[in-house]
Amino acid sequence: MGNLDWIILSSTLLFIVAYGVWKTKGSKDVDDYVLGGNKTKWWTIGLSVMATQASAITFLSTPGQAFHDGMGFVQFYFGLPLAMIIICLVFVPIYHKLKVYTAYEFLENRFDLKTRSLAAVLFLVQRGLAAGITIYAPSIILSAVLGWDLKTLNIILGTLVIIYTVSGGTKAVNVTQKQQMFIIMTGMFIAFFFILGYLPADINFSKALKIAGASDKLNIIDFEFNTTSRYTLWSGLTGGMFLALAYFGTDQSQVQRYLSGKSVRESQLGLIFNGLLKIPMQFFILLVGVMVFVFYQYNPSPLNFNPVASEAVLASEFAEDYKILEQDHRELEVEKKIAQDRFSAALELKEYTATMEAKQQIISINERERAKRETAKTLISMADDSVETNDKDFVFIHFILNHLPKGLIGLLLAVILSAAMSSTASELNALGTISALDLYKRNKKGDYDEKHYVTVSKGFTLLWGIIAIIIACVASLFDNLIQLVNIIGSIFYGNVLGIFLMAFFFKFIRGNSVFVAAIITQIIVIVGYSLDWMSYLWLNAFGCGLVIFLACLIEVFDRTLNNPELKA
Known part of the structure; x- marks a missing residue:
């Protein structure tokens, strides 16, 4: 990296932090801090939702995924537009009508406090782990390729996010994510065109696609019905839809983005905007990875893209x-x-x-x-069995550092770190909100003013930021980082989604049945994943269906047991 790269990288990150603090200083009450005063426009909601999901892992792992395995990963997102329609028609109107601060507040209205608390705890566990990974992912890779100290990187990234997230709450997250998405997509488009420019003179884009196709990198759709296969059309439409329903409909890091909308219509338009653009965005990022593959058909590539692995052996x-x-x-x-x-x-x-x-x-x-x-x-x-041998996450960063010109390297590193900051900010914002409102406020006795709960929300956001940094410092790399985040989500999301679907549509089921069914389901799903019963994407549908089935069974049994007429 040259001086120009350092200037572009540092100025970009500092601008995001300063802009977020400046635009959102002085939150007066919980409504302003948690929901941004309900003033967010639909395009800001849409970009914020996209930025929350598109972490640094997306821009590090996805091109590497395409480099090794082709475009099939895009099938993972095929169920997302269907999920957006359902959320717009069912979830958004109910949340706005009840004027809730969190998704789990609705569960208490429908069931009881313990069910609300259980769902909140499940969210805190999986999202707290994910927050650490979204910091750790870029840090471990940048540390390996640049020689930077890993723990220092974790602390720097986490601290930058904490500064503006604690300061401005939801509004700060929303306004900074617009800038971050602009930086991210600008950088990716520039990188794409540079890759095409680096190909031999007689290789145009059309021919590059044919070259990629000859190596089976353009096999986008797999029609085989196989529950053990991670990426097929059917796993995307079913498992992917259930995961998207749970993520966008019940995960506070996403729900908080559209709860801040000016109206139901603004929230719905923002989600539809995300549903329409998410697949093309992921398709394009995978296409960047495929073009990197074509580039390395004509240029030398390392035997393993992880420099630490090569040095170790x-x-x-x-x-x-x-x-x-x-x-x-x-x-x-x-x-x-x-x-x-x-x-x-x-x-x-x-x-x-x-x-x-x-x-x-x-x-x-x-x-x-x-x-x-x-x-x-x-x-x-x-x-050295402690060294990561899977190099998917290192492919794109290797290309950036070894083949892009000075200045552009700094911009692409800013893209990766901006994506990490945007996703982590949403997670910390949601973790702080859930801790303050669903657990602290709901279970603490006594009356306190709005300023107290704003302070408590900031305190919990800071605490979760510190926890995320600690998790990042002790984490270890997995098969593929983008898969790891989705695996963690899939273990918990199906269960939580089932709870919400029962709240919406199964009016005869009561809180006790849901609570017991949710605990049993979570244990079974964790055991099922550990024993590799099915591909992780199917866990979403499995967990959702299982908790509904068990809750219905428990409710019928309970009513029969306690109703003499039914016994007879």
């Missing part, structure tokens, strides 16, 4: 074996470039037989390359 007794693998990898890259040139020439001449032969050669080379990468991972694990 080269400093071990397996160094010579790894160097032999690297030499084989370089020779394979020469073969790959020749095969790609042959494929491109055959496309130009429109010779079908030659095109298919070149494609088969590319597929064969890809399989050999994949095998060598797996062998490299094995050597790395043997050298």
Whole structure:
């Protein structure tokens, strides 16, 4: 990184923090601090909702996901537009009509205090873990590639977010996320066009897509019905829809975004805006990853994109074996470039037989390359089993640092850190609100003024910020960071969604039945995930259906047991 990169990076982050504090200083009451005074316009809601979901993990992991596995991950979002329609028709009008500060406040009105508290605690557990991961994700990767101290990065990122989130509450989160989304998408578009510019002169965008297609990177839709497969059309439409319903309909980090709307219509328009743009945005980010793949068909790539992993194995007794693998990898890259040139020439001449032969050669080379990468991972694990061998999250940042010009590197790093800040800010804002209003205020005896609860909300936001930093400092990398966040959500979201659906539509079910069913369901879902019963996306539908079934069963049993006429 040059001086220009440092100037762009630091000035961008400082501007976001200063702007958030300046625009939202002096929250007078809980309504202003938690709901932003209900003055938010629909486009701000839409961008804020998108920014909350699109953390740094999205912009680090998603291109790497496409680089290794292609565009199939986009199926994960196919259920989102359906979920947005349901939320707009059912959830939003009820929340606005009841004038609630949190989603869980509605549960007490419908059931009882213990059910509200249970749902709030489930939210705090999973979202508290996720907040730590959204700080940790960019920190671990930037630490590895830039040599920065990991814990220092965690503290710096967490502190920047805490400053404006504690200061301005929901309004601060909303206004800063507009700036962050602008920075994020500008940076990604610039990176995309630079990648295309770096391809050989005879490789235009259309031909680049064909090259990617020859390596099966453009297989977008999988029609196979397989509950063990993570990304299919059916898992996206069902599991993805249930996850989106739970996330956008019951997760306070999202609900708080649209509860701040000026009206029901503004909230609904903001959510529809998100539903229409989310899939194209994710498609584009995956496409960036596919273009990075095409770029590395003509340019050298490391055997493993995680520099720490390479350093670990080269400093071990397996160094010579790894160097032999690297030499084989370089020779394979020469073969790959020749095969790609042959494929491109055959496309130009429109010779079908030659095109298919070149494609088969590319597929064969890809399989050999994949095998060598797996062998490299094995050597790395043997050298140091504490080092992360899965390098999906390092692909895009490696390209940024090694191939983009000075200045643009600083902008792309600002994109990653801005995304981390935007998502973490929403989470801390929601965690502070739930802790203050659903737990502290509801269970504390005595009357206090509005200023007291604003102070308490700020205090809990600060506390959760510190907890998130601590979690980030002790976290460890997973198979893929974007999957990890969704896995954590899927373990809890289905259960919580089921509770809300019963509150909306199952009027005969009472609080005791829901409370017991929710506890049993959560235990079963955790056991099911640990035993790998199904792909994590299906856990959302499973948890939702299970808690409804158990609650109905318990309610019928309870009514039968306590009603002599029914017994007879």
